Amino acid sequence: MTGFLSALGSRLAERWVSLLAIPGLLYTAAALVAATYGWWQVGIVGLLDRQARARLSESGVTPSLRNAMLTALLVAGILLVTAGAGLLARAIAVPVELVCCGAWPRWARPLARHLTKRRGRRWTEAHERVLAAPDEGDGSLRAELAAARNAIALVPPSCPTWTGDRLQAAEVRVRNEYGLDLASCWPRLWLVVPDTVRDAVSTGRDGFASAVLTGAWAVMYLALALLWWPVAAIALTTGLVSWWRLRTTAAALAELAESVVDVHAIDLAAALRIDTPHDRVTPDVGHLITERLRKGT
Missing domain, CATH: 1.20.5 (Single alpha-helices involved in coiled-coils or other helix-helix interfaces)
Structure with missing residues (x-):
């Protein structure tokens, strides 16, 4: 159990660094530059540094200890801002995904x-x-x-959106070919497929989520461009990368979902004790499976 928890902790730390810490640190640096040289024309870092030095000087702290405390405060502040930027990006990723998938607001x-x-x-x-x-x-x-x-x-x-249509196409094609309702069947399919299939689908979903998160960073950089216009170039580049990755990962994820049904739909029928006369899931068999799983709803 200790080894498992250690491995889990290391994986979570790696994901935090790759998904939040490094992008958040870059965003924090861009925000500091924008706030210092942007439209405000105010040296935020220098102003805070002068204020902190004045407070410490009034308290009688020695110069060496003062420098160490200022460095520690600066590092702590940067880490807090970085973590906050990462959490904000994760929150913005939710509406970004909805918009990309075609679920637009009223x-x-x-x-x-x-x-x-x-x-x-x-x-x-x-x-x-x-x-x-x-x-x-x-x-x-x-x-x-x-x-x-x-x-x-x-x-x-x-x-x-193209991404929304590509994801919905998997559901439509499965229904037309097998008579299966993918939304009802997927949780049950997940129970009968082997671990290798689950890992492949999870990897595909993680790739799509990463592309959505990149889009969220693009939105944040676009907001930062209101302070300093050169950041708009970063926002545009990040947005284009997110757009390209969204299309490729959505296509791969939809293809994986269809492949799981193509290969393992008959295993789902066997698990539900539904006969497949031709050793395949025909539309008639698919309708029976869908009715069983919907439970009359």
């Missing part, structure tokens, strides 16, 4: 509906080009047109 729903309809029109036009493509030749033209359509969305769009 006041933004008109814009969300407009973007969804626009994406739907683009997908429909691309799909019609696929259907109108001739069957002659090696089919490369149809495959190229299908790839262009799938780049918009794998199924007819229902979200204002």
Whole structure:
């Protein structure tokens, strides 16, 4: 047990350093520079340092002890600000994930509906080009047109964002292929899959969460740009990195979810004692599984 707790503590420390401490320290440095050389034109660090030195001088502290105390106070202050910035980024990551997945707030729903309809029109036009493509030749033209359509969305769009559509496409494709409701089946699937599958899905979810957290840092840097405009370049770069990582990790996570159903749906049927006449989960079998798991709701 002691070894397990030590290993767990070391892993948590590594995650804290990689996800919060280092990004928070960089953000703290940028905030100090922005506050010192930004629109305020006030040397915040120098002002606090002068005030602290004055207080310590009045208290009669020796110069050597005074310098040591100032250094300790500075380090403690930086650590506190760094931890606070990291916790703030984790809090901002929640609405950032909702926006990226298409769950926009009520006041933004008109814009969300407009973007969804626009994406739907683009997908429909691309799909019609696929259907109108001739069957002659090696089919490369149809495959190229299908790839262009799938780049918009794998199924007819229902979200204002590409990431939201890609994640929802997994649920739609599983329902169309197997008759399964992924939201109802996933917790039960998680109980029958081996540890290697769980580790792969957890790694994919961690990658997606890390991309969302990068987007939260981009929002914080954008707010900091109000104090000092050069920080806007950092916000833009961080936002672009987050956008690219969100698309890649969302696609990988959705593909993993579909793969788990493709490989282990029959194991779920066996665990529920539901027969699979053709040694596969057909839509009829999937509907039976879904009805069993929904329990009439």
